[in-house]
Amino acid sequence: MSLLSTIVQAAEETKNALVFPAWVFPLIAAVAFIFLGLIVWSFRDVANRHSQKTGGSPASGHTTDH
Known part of the structure; x- marks a missing residue:
């Protein structure tokens, strides 16, 4: 029996x-x-x-004052 046929036969026998x-x-x-x-x-x-923690400022933090 050749090595190739031995490998093929072992692969066919091993079925999980x-x-x-x-x-x-x-x-x-x-x-x-669904859970995630x-x-x-x-x-x-x-x-x-939680806008009271930021003082009601815009979320981006940028102001129009120049």
């Missing part, structure tokens, strides 16, 4: 089963993206909530 069924992996990804999206959504408009 998935930990979960194939449909579970996209489900996990979707749940993770909810975290980002919870921080919406945070800069405008």
Whole structure:
């Protein structure tokens, strides 16, 4: 038996089963993206909530005084 046929035969014998069924992996990804999206959504408009700390100045910090 040649080396190539031995390698091919070993490759065919080694079949690893998935930990979960194939449909579970996209489900996990979707749940993770939804969870991260909810975290980002919870921080919406945070800069405008604390305008008293900036003294009501514009967010950019630039003034029109020259």
